[in-house]
Amino acid sequence: MISxxxxxxxxxxxxxxxENFASRKEVGAACAVSVDGELVVDxxxxxxxxxxxxxxxxxxxxxxxxxxxxxxSIALAHAHSRGLFDYDEKVSTYWPEFSANGKxxxxxxxxxxxxxxxxxxxxxxxxxxxxxxxxxATALAAQAPAWTPGxxxxxxxxxxxxxxSELISRVDPQHRTIGEYFADEIATxxxxxxxxxxxxxxxxxxxxxxxxxxxxxxxxxxxxxxxxAFVIAFLNPRSLTARTFxxxxxxxxxxxxxDPEMQRIELPASNGIGTARAIAVVYGDLATGxxxxxxxxxxxxxxxxxxxxxxxxxxxxVLQAExxxxxxxxxxxxxxxxxxxxxxxxxxxxxxxxxxxxxxxxGFGYVMNRTDFYLWxxxxxxxLREAATECARATRS
Numbered sequence: 001m002i003s004x005x006x007x008x009x010x011x012x013x014x015x016x017x018x019e020n021f022a023s024r025k026e027v028g029a030a031c032a033v034s035v036d037g038e039l040v041v042d043x044x045x046x047x048x049x050x051x052x053x054x055x056x057x058x059x060x061x062x063x064x065x066x067x068x069x070x071x072x073s074i075a076l077a078h079a080h081s082r083g084l085f086d087y088d089e090k091v092s093t094y095w096p097e098f099s100a101n102g103k104x105x106x107x108x109x110x111x112x113x114x115x116x117x118x119x120x121x122x123x124x125x126x127x128x129x130x131x132x133x134x135x136x137a138t139a140l141a142a143q144a145p146a147w148t149p150g151x152x153x154x155x156x157x158x159x160x161x162x163x164x165s166e167l168i169s170r171v172d173p174q175h176r177t178i179g180e181y182f183a184d185e186i187a188t189x190x191x192x193x194x195x196x197x198x199x200x201x202x203x204x205x206x207x208x209x210x211x212x213x214x215x216x217x218x219x220x221x222x223x224x225x226x227x228x229a230f231v232i233a234f235l236n237p238r239s240l241t242a243r244t245f246x247x248x249x250x251x252x253x254x255x256x257x258x259d260p261e262m263q264r265i266e267l268p269a270s271n272g273i274g275t276a277r278a279i280a281v282v283y284g285d286l287a288t289g290x291x292x293x294x295x296x297x298x299x300x301x302x303x304x305x306x307x308x309x310x311x312x313x314x315x316x317x318v319l320q321a322e323x324x325x326x327x328x329x330x331x332x333x334x335x336x337x338x339x340x341x342x343x344x345x346x347x348x349x350x351x352x353x354x355x356x357x358x359x360x361x362x363g364f365g366y367v368m369n370r371t372d373f374y375l376w377x378x379x380x381x382x383x384l385r386e387a388a389t390e391c392a393r394a395t396r397s
Contacts, residue, residue, distance in 0.1 A: 002045035029368035034284025068272030070346030073328025113307035117145030154317030161268025194274030229320035284363025351378035
């Protein structure tokens with residue numbers, strides 16, 4: 001059932017990976033860990049597609065939902081290291097149309113730290129719209145903030161990726177989308193397989209279908225796994241929480257991410273498809289100084305620092321709990337402790353997670369096909385992450 005390798009000293013990660021299948025209802029999954037630039041854990045197992053008994057293979061890929069967001073933000077870090085934009089400059093300097101409806105003073109730092117009040121998009125969108133970056137940009141530029149930027153923060157669960165992609169296309173001399181930029185500047189140099197917009201030539205049998213869905217009744221039955229205030233807000237269609245994930249409706253429906261048309265467009269916050277190995281390798285480079293990608297020390301320092309809290313405090317207007325962010329990433333917060341205080345990454349709905357911990361030189365990636373209801377700290381990834389952290393500390397001491 002389980003294949004792959006672990007370096008000496010990392011056997012506890014394999015034990016927890018096996019335990020996920022034995023007692024935590026894992027179906028198919030992969031986990032990878034990079035420490036000091038070496039891939040010390042590379043495991044996979046279970047069924048990629050239980051309906052056909054297709055096993056999870058070394059090169060099986062799966063949609064990772066918002067774990068995509070952190071991987072996408074590496075493209076922004078790369079562009080910043082190239083001097084293409086400044087985190088403290090106004091977004092409208094690079095994208096003049098963005099200044100409409102009270103957004104003229106929003107900085108890139110505020111936008112990437114979820115403080116811009118732009119988590120929901122009011123203009124009606126569909127898959128045809130999402131497939132056209134110009135139409136998406138028009139909708140984004142017209143949006144009014146839900147609060148005075150900088151006073152509050154709230155998880156831009158879907159919209160952040162669209163804003164990032166338009167910003168990249170504006171500052172990049174080649175005007176590439178974020179998926180194109182990532183493929184050229186991140187994936188190719190590192191030799192990893194992770195796609196923001198799946199190419200047509202990737203065979204269907206390499207993709208594990210997402211299993212499960214977040215129907216409203218199921219959310220209620222799983223309320224113990226979620227912040228209760230989040231569930232209440234999500235069930236109210238007029239709330240900012242519900243509107244954040246409701247336009248277009250398909251972006252909030254996990255099973256739709258199995259549709260080829262959803263996989264092939266660029267949803268830079270939610271439809272990245274790749275391997276755990278790719279996530280661990282790219283975060284592993286950031287955790288060890290970003291030398292392979294040419295990430296500058298100034299950029300890396302900015303990623304490791306938590307954003308200055310908004311003036312009204314850390315309560316997240318979307319997730320309905322206290323959260324902490326940096327530049328496109330989550331930082332550890334009470335109730336979601338991962339790695340050292342320098343760690344940064346993003347979790348994906350359903351359970352996936354990827355992060356870098358420069359304090360340990362560690363890059364972590366976990367992906368799976370059975371979705372659960374935890375917003376963060378899914379017991380499967382938590383067990384793997386804790387084992388990897390303890391092993392890294394022991395082997396580096």
